[in-house]
Amino acid sequence: MLIIIAATVAACIFIGWSIGANDAANCVGAAIGSRKISFRFGIILTSVFGFLGAILIGHRVVKTVGKGIVPLDKLDPAMALYIALAACFGAGLWVIFATFLKIPVSTSHSIVGAVGGAGLALGAPVMWNKLCNIFIGWIATPFGSALIAFVCYYPFRLILYRLMPYRFREKGFTGLIVLASAYLAFSWGGNDVANATGVIMGSGLTSSLVATLIGGAAIVIGVVTWGYKVIETVGFKITRFIPIMTLVAQFASALNVYFYTMLGIPVSTSHSIVGAVFGVGLVTGKHVFNIKLARDIVFAWAITPFAAGFVSLLVMTLIKMLVGI
Numbered sequence: 001m002l003i004i005i006a007a008t009v010a011a012c013i014f015i016g017w018s019i020g021a022n023d024a025a026n027c028v029g030a031a032i033g034s035r036k037i038s039f040r041f042g043i044i045l046t047s048v049f050g051f052l053g054a055i056l057i058g059h060r061v062v063k064t065v066g067k068g069i070v071p072l073d074k075l076d077p078a079m080a081l082y083i084a085l086a087a088c089f090g091a092g093l094w095v096i097f098a099t100f101l102k103i104p105v106s107t108s109h110s111i112v113g114a115v116g117g118a119g120l121a122l123g124a125p126v127m128w129n130k131l132c133n134i135f136i137g138w139i140a141t142p143f144g145s146a147l148i149a150f151v152c153y154y155p156f157r158l159i160l161y162r163l164m165p166y167r168f169r170e171k172g173f174t175g176l177i178v179l180a181s182a183y184l185a186f187s188w189g190g191n192d193v194a195n196a197t198g199v200i201m202g203s204g205l206t207s208s209l210v211a212t213l214i215g216g217a218a219i220v221i222g223v224v225t226w227g228y229k230v231i232e233t234v235g236f237k238i239t240r241f242i243p244i245m246t247l248v249a250q251f252a253s254a255l256n257v258y259f260y261t262m263l264g265i266p267v268s269t270s271h272s273i274v275g276a277v278f279g280v281g282l283v284t285g286k287h288v289f290n291i292k293l294a295r296d297i298v299f300a301w302a303i304t305p306f307a308a309g310f311v312s313l314l315v316m317t318l319i320k321m322l323v324g325i
Contacts, residue, residue: 012215015091016193016215016218016219017222019218020050020227023104023230024042024223026188027042028042028043028046029273030241031181031250034177034242034245042181045185046185054212054216057186061194062194062212065195065198070083070119071202072084081203083115083316084202086114087111087114087117091311095107095308103233104274107268108267114311116131116309117312121313137263141271141272145276146252146275146278149249149275149277150279156251177246187258187261188269191269192269193216196214198211250273250276253273253276274297
């Protein structure tokens with residue numbers, strides 16, 4: 001059993017690392033792409049505020065992922081550990097594959113699909129009503145960000161271009177973009193730490209606080225070591241970011257993700273930031289999106305929960321063969 005426990009904790013650290021590597025781009029990719037902050041500063045900002053978000057508000061979504069999809073706390077402890085192990089490896093492998101291809105995917109979709117796949121493989125009960133609520137949140141996330149960005153664009157533009165003195169405008173833009181990036185990183189850390197360690201809390205290995213500490217640390221390591229790969233895609237390949245577009249998109253995305261975090265619903269920061277960028281594009285009439293790349297990203301989003309669930313199912317099948325369940 002000690003080997004299974006150690007492997008499960010290692011798997012959670014692995015997926016936390018993969019989350020940091022893939023999702024750092026959602027927090028600062030646009031800011032870096034608009035040339036308002038440097039790569040290094042963006043990595044530091046994401047690491048610091050992502051960790052703070054994980055520690056301060058991450059417990060809300062940790063409970064949903066740990067107990068709301070498959071009731072791990074009500075299963076036999078060994079069975080719960082097997083599901084946690086398979087889910088973390090399944091989701092982590094899929095996210096790492098996408099990161100290698102420099103494609104931003106939803107780590108929330110990955111872990112939710114992986115937990116469901118592992119639970120089905122073991123014959124554990126899956127809480128379909130909770131999954132339905134999460135799915136609705138997934139659908140609403142990009143549209144919510146797009147709507148917030150659409151509504152906020154003209155008030156932001158009025159304040160920054162009409163009311164702010166010209167000599168302060170450049171520094172004002174930079175400062176506000178840094179604040180929006182920090183807010184987005186904070187919201188992201190609060191929502192996505194559950195994807196890393198929700199299952200070990202749900203299986204009874206750790207408390208919610210310890211789970212968020214482990215997940216937050218693992219995510220920071222992922223941001224620092226491999227976060228640059230997807231940042232290049234979000235910051236420079238999806239669209240051409242200008243300062244006002246960056247500010248509105250990041251603020252809208254941060255507000256959207258924070259709202260779902262307070263409700264304890266795991267959502268996709270990737271969906272949120274891209275939806276916000278699309279909302280800004282609608283109001284400005286700018287058609288500068290990389291259509292082919294956007295199509296590839298949407299396709300990756302669509303298959304993510306199923307791909308992660310399938311990989312997790314295969315891992316669980318292998319575990320069953322090895323331990324003789």
